Amino acid sequence: MALRLVDLSMLVHNDMITFPRIVRPALVMYESWEEFAERIGAAKYGAGELTASYMVVLSDHVGTHIDSLKHIRKGAPGPEGIPLDLCYSDGVVLDFTWKEKGGGISAGEIQEALRKINYRVKPKDIVLIHTGAGAIQNSDKYLTDQCGMTAEATIWLIEQGVQVMGVDAITFDPPVWAMFERRQFWEAHRVMVTHDYWHLENLTNLDKIGRTHGFKVACFPVKWSGTTAAPVRAVAIVED
Numbered sequence: 507m508a509l510r511l512v513d514l515s516m517l518v519h520n521d522m523i524t525f526p527r528i529v530r531p532a533l534v535m536y537e538s539w540e541e542f543a544e545r546i547g548a549a550k551y552g553a554g555e556l557t558a559s560y561m562v563v564l565s566d567h568v569g570t571h572i573d574s575l576k577h578i579r580k581g582a583p584g585p586e587g588i589p590l591d592l593c594y595s596d597g598v599v600l601d602f603t604w605k606e607k608g609g610g611i612s613a614g615e616i617q618e619a620l621r622k623i624n625y626r627v628k629p630k631d632i633v634l635i636h637t638g639a640g641a642i643q644n645s646d647k648y649l650t651d652q653c654g655m656t657a658e659a660t661i662w663l664i665e666q667g668v669q670v671m672g673v674d675a676i677t678f679d680p681p682v683w684a685m686f687e688r689r690q691f692w693e694a695h696r697v698m699v700t701h702d703y704w705h706l707e708n709l710t711n712l713d714k715i716g717r718t719h720g721f722k723v724a725c726f727p728v729k730w731s732g733t734t735a736a737p738v739r740a741v742a743i744v745e746d
Contacts, residue, residue: 510744512711512716512742512743513710514712515570515710518533518564518569522568523649523676524565525676526649531563533561536559537559566736568737570709571707571737572585572707572736573695573704573734574588575698584730584732584733585733585736586731588727593724594726596632597631597633597634598620598623598627598632599634599719600620600636600718601622607681609654610680610690616659616663623718625719627666633668634671635672635675637674640710652681654680655678655694657696661701664697670706672707672709672725673705676708678707717744721745723741724740725740
């Protein structure tokens, strides 16, 4: 039996789409191969090309990342406090590509999606919400054309023992325009005020996993201290 790795992580580049108010990353060459060799003093010994170095300026919410409790709950731990044992576990993909843009996914719809795939969610499962937005991540529509989680759906999953969830969209909640339209702001995010759970945003390739369950997810965060989120290299590990 062969293992297949599916990259669930967004490519990070200078021109990528980011959430409103989140500054795009800057990946800039600081020293070329030749400049490094010259400035460190190795060039005069014949080592004319050693290694280039880049300066990276990156928001903690750019690309595929996991939100820490500190994102919503002041005084809570940042990414350094995310339990690693929750970042590698059985995965399950729930299909909400059919749901209207701007819609909020209810607890009943989560339960129905699980019934459709004949799966009972269990503690420590990593639940991935497939909205279809990952396919338009290089378009301005990525900011608007998605559904998102509600507070009640998020709490229902937590009550089943799920503590890590994720979405292939720019936010775990419905898009900004829908939140303003309903005057309901970051309802799923704000569950973090009273519950310990963590969610992944900007996933991609959920349709490439090829099954709804029966695979592992690895989504370990960079060990940043005190930020409100951290990048992850999210991967689905599938036994074919």
